[in-house]
Amino acid sequence: MPRQRISLVTLGVDDLTRARAFYAALGWTEAEVADGMACFQLLGQALMLFGRADLAKDQGRAGADLGTGALTLAQNFVTREDVDTAFAEALAAGATSLKPPEAVFWGGYSGYYADPDGHVWEVAHNPFWPLAEDGSLTLPQPE
Known part of the structure; x- marks a missing residue:
C-alpha cells in the first residue's frame, strides 16, 4: 500500500454543532461516526471534525492550545x-x-x-x- 497519501484530515473545532452546520451548508454529506465527532466523506479520504479539547486529549496533549x-x-x-x-x-x-x-x-x-x-x-x-x-x-x- 502506498505510504504517500492522506486518509483522514482532522480539524479541532470549538463548537461541533456550528462546524457541522458550516460544512453541511457547503453541501457536504456527513457520514455516521461516534458521538462527539462529525465526519465527511471526501474523494478518497475523509474530513473529521473533533472538539479541540477532545482532540488535544486524544493526542496525549490534554490542556494544550492546539490553535x-x-x-x-x-x-x-x-x-x-x-x-x-x-x-x-x-x-x-x-x-x-x-x-x-x-x-x-x-x-x-x-x-x-x-x-x-x-x-x-x-x-x-x-x-x-x-x-x-x-x-x-x-x-x-x-x-
Whole structure:
C-alpha cells in the first residue's frame, strides 16, 4: 500500500454543532461516526471534525492550545467561475473572507477564507494541474 497519501484530515473545532452546520451548508454529506465527532466523506479520504479539547486529549496533549497552525487546506476547481462560486458559498455558510479570488503570481486564480473555527481554506483554479472528471488531482509527472 502506498505510504504517500492522506486518509483522514482532522480539524479541532470549538463548537461541533456550528462546524457541522458550516460544512453541511457547503453541501457536504456527513457520514455516521461516534458521538462527539462529525465526519465527511471526501474523494478518497475523509474530513473529521473533533472538539479541540477532545482532540488535544486524544493526542496525549490534554490542556494544550492546539490553535489552527500554519496549514492551508485547498480545493482546486476546473474554472475561475467555479472558484468564485465556491468562495461565495463558503461566505454564505459563515466563512470569513481572507483574500477574495484573484489572478495570482504562479499563473492561476485563487482566494482564501477561514471556516468558523479559523481553519484556512484556499479555493483555486490551476491551469497547469488539470483535474480528472471526478475532481481528483494527479500532479503532472516530469518527462
